[in-house]
Amino acid sequence: MPSPTGAETFPAATAAAAHIFTTVLSHGPLTRLAVARRTGLSPAAVTKAVRPLIEAGYLVEQAGADPETRPALGRPAALVRVDGGRALFLGVKLTGDEIIGVLTDLRCRILLSRRVPMGDPAPRTVLAATADLVRELLAEADGYGVRVAGLGIAVSGDVDRAEGVVRYSPFLDWHDVPLAGLAAATGLPVTVDNDVRALTVAEQWFGAGVGLSDFAVVTVGAGIGCGLVVHGRVVAGAHGVAGEIGHVTVDPNGPPCHCGNRGCVEAIAGDAAILARIRETGGTEVADTAEAVERARRGDTDAREAYARAGAAIGRGIATVANLLGPARVIISGEGLAAYDLFAEHIREAFAAAAFGSAARCDVRTRPLPFEEWARGAAATAIQSFISAPD
Template identity: 75%
Template sequence: MCPAPLHETVPATTPAASLVFTTVLSHGPLTRAEVARRTSLSPAAVTKAVRPLMEGGYLVEDLDEGARPAIGRPANLVRVDGGRALFIGVKVTGDEIIGVLTDLCCRIRVARHMPLTGREPAVVLPALIAMVQELLVEADGFGVRVCGLGIAVSGDVDRLDGVVRYSPFLDWRDVPLADVAGTATGLPVTVDNDVRALTVAEQWFGAGVGLSDFALVTVGAGIGCGLVVHGRVVSGAHGVAGEIGHLSIDPLGPRCHCGNQGCVEGIASDPAILREVRAATGRPLASVAEALELARGGDPSAREVYARAGEAIGRAIGSVVNVLGPERVIISGEGLAAYDLFAEDIRTAFVRSAFGTAARCDLMTRPLPFEEWARGAAATAIQSFIGPHTYQD
């Protein structure tokens, strides 16, 4: 195994160079003229930024025979060499650890799942390190350095310090995850909130490519929201921007695990739905899948629970759109398994809540497998590798 030196980074030492590299990474291959147009940089500035990136082998140039002008030399396409570096992304849930090995373009090369026997740091951290070591062995077969490790955890995560301040699903407080993982693996480590990490992946490699303002709303075990404003993933002054799951939309509603009444998460998360369907039907259901089956079977009480959940999600999305005015809201997460039951309620509540032309915001559903959350963690490691200009908000 040959982890990268702790301070190896892409030679993008200026905001302009970072902008050029991330533009080619997300939109490439591109000609230099197209890079200049997309970044609003001068041709000279683009050339200056591209040169060290090509010398380092991170950008390569391909002749584009189809772009040959009538006069002069043919235009050359510049693209990122995805095989230049590898990255590991790890998503920690309450039940398992999901790990992926990706290239520099965040394409998954290897994926692994490891069940957990407990949620305590003493149980999770050794398992996480074992997962990373296993993926490092896999990386040896590619003959390319692993240049970073990204870890995604739900809750209040301080990316700057790499500390999990509070994760309600894991019941963690003040766990110095980056220090522990970095010491054990020798890799540069980026720790971030799982929804923000997924938002980075969508911004650079998914449904958010090319959008300067969008939101990612995730439904499932919790209700999360990642925000991109003017091209930046926003974490806010205290690192918890986008926590729409804890908007209190019904003061008389059920108590949320955060302690407040009527939070969106306390109404529309999978655990909340299961609790409410049990109470409404009097059936000792064992799982969300059973609640879903009951609702799809036509049980009116179960269907009403899903309708209320959809309304809560729609109202929350309406609040986001009213405040930030994004071009698109991407709805994802494991809770989309029930989308057929509450899609209409989400849309109706959103339109009712959105003010004026805000209702024109594009609502897009995007089912993603759990490996995509780990890929999001890898995307944050790639982001850190490129440099701080790509993620400071």
């Protein structure tokens, strides 16, 4: 039986070969000709890159034909697809009160998941609990007889992926925490990324962003996040903080934000901001988001006003993204979608009012995703690191 972990190198020696593999991963099964058309590479280059991937078992051939390239006469060309069982990956999502872990195959399909309470949010405690969860998942992965090739960790805030360091996470109150240090504790290559960017990678390769060169993922809940894909690449920015829609000012006279500014989208539309608004306008205590939602659905004026205000802020924030980047689609997700019926109309109205010209044609859609899908996003970043060719 193969070892559950190891240092096998992915056999895509060039950036072109990695691009070919990710194309098949997202769009396959495909014929070699279809791969060439999608990547803009020559059929000869595709054949050269595919051969070692088939020999190593990462791609397999199957009978059939791609309707895009079916010949009018003669024998249909064989399709190539990714063998999802060739390697396994782990993904971990850290929230304010839970650690969620998943085991996926190479096609990022979740095979099993586990949740453990966060407890003490001190970095040392969380790293130890995460390492324990990873070891538990590794023990279960051993039953698949396939090695685990990487671990992805997703956390909110300012994350330096290149260094594997959480520079600042407001919800955990972390500063300069080296999560990549889990490599020593787990024996796995570790990829650390911002949670919304990780979710965006999963949506680009396996979700509602497949086939789109320009789109955005906006998440609503405890915070307001945004992942951006521009010309087919997830944007991190020069300092790792691209897409911080939560800290776009939409009301200069609005409430203070933890970032130091006033009237940020997050200061109006984040869960804590909504609760604060209900307390402020109603003069009564509200225990949590569930109670706020219940009040609003019962017709409580103060609760409904807080959600309407939040929806307008989110709509203006999304319009800012549309005006700046012109994405084909904006995908709204996050735990805050549980209350979407309370602010959906206000998002649409504010977006339509603030979007300029053709930017208003952007396809804005919702995609409810549990936290296991965010952990799957972390696994997607591990897959991305595994198959990326060195420069």
